Structure formats: C-alpha cells, structure tokens
Amino acid sequence: MPDTAKLDVLAIAAHPDDIEITCGGFMIRMADLGRKTGALDLAAGEMGTFGSETDRAAEAAAAGKILGLVYRHNLGLPDSAIEVNQPNKLKIADVIRRTQPELVIIPHWEQRHPDHAACSCLAFDACFLAGLKKLDVDGEPFRPRKIIYASYFRNKDHSFLVDISDWFETKCRAVAAYQSQFAEEVTARRILVPGVDIYEMMRVRAAALGQQVGVQYAEAFTLKEPILYDDPQKMPGQSV
C-alpha cells in the first residue's frame, strides 16, 4: 500500500482489528461506493496474549484487502502504553496531512482499554493540530471536515446508525483474517463470555442495533456536534 494517498475516509484505532470489529462494515460499504478508504493503527498489538507483532502485521494487511482499503499504516506506538502527548499527536497529524481525509472515524471516548481512550483523544487533537500553519509537521495545513466516533461494545449514546446488512459477512471475513486472535483454537482459550466468540458478539450487537432502525445489521456512531436538518419531516426512521 502507498505511503501517501488522498482519502475520503480515514479510520484511526489503537490496535489492528479494532477498526474491523467496530466499523468494518461501514468501511467496506464506503469502499463499495467507490470511496477511497484508509486505516491508521497506532500500536502493533504486541502485548496481546496471542500472536506476535509480525503475525498481526500480516493479518492487518490481509484484513485491509478485504475491507478494500487503499491505505493502511501502523505508527508502532507501544501497545498498552499509548500516551497522550504532543509527539504522538504530531505523528497522527502527519498522516492526516498525507491522506487529507474528509471524514475521520475515531474510537468513542468512553473506553475500558486505556489505549482506546488515548487513541480517541490523540486522534481528535491531531485533526485540529493538522490545520495549524505553523505546526512542526511536513505538508500543507489540513483539517478533516467531519469526525465521527465509532461505538465500541459498551457505548450506548449513538447519534446515528449505518445499515451494514449487505456487508456484515465480509466484515466477519475481515475479522477472521486475524487468525492469531480469532481462529477457533484461539477463541477456545480466549472466551469473552462463556460460549460466545467474537463473531457471535458482533452479530448480536449488529442485529440489536439494526432492529432499532428496521434493518438486519447496523453499526453505531456518535457525534459531538448537532446535525443541521432543513426538513425534519423527511428525516429517515420511525419514532413509534
């Protein structure tokens, strides 16, 4: 994949596989629409119980192909020790300037894993900083127009849902590319809830979200700013 690419959508997450699990369906849907999509992973995942750093890099590349990404990069920050500091913000700002995405997807700010929370904060600040003319980073000043927060399993305050019914199975294939994390013999030792593997968790979550908007499967996102609506009468969805 290229070092630089002009993107429509850039997803940023702490670990390889976070993007696939939280917004993989949306990313595949965007790629199918002809949008140029990319992923930035902050850490290589070397602190995970299973799989080496090399395994996870190969898996991320394979998963990226299934997502239809034109760009994927890993910053190599220390796994489980990602710090919110200026140097890390500048590393992300550098990628934002290189890829100039209109839309950036970052993790919801409320998180159990400290890396996910750090990533949310770093990525938001980097989007702002990338637009400062005097920032000590190569390239022209650039700010993404829109930032949306991907919902992780525990987040509930969704602003909108995206129908991923036609893309759910492909999303599962992208997650399955992380063999070191989710192969059957691994999940047997890595049970999240008795008898429930990652695919079951994703399916239950996506189906429960989809049910709220009358589709089979959906992914959820949160916005910090309100949406301007000219014609609320034509707003999609049903209240009762």
Ligand SMILES: [Zn+2]
């Ligand atoms: Zn993660």
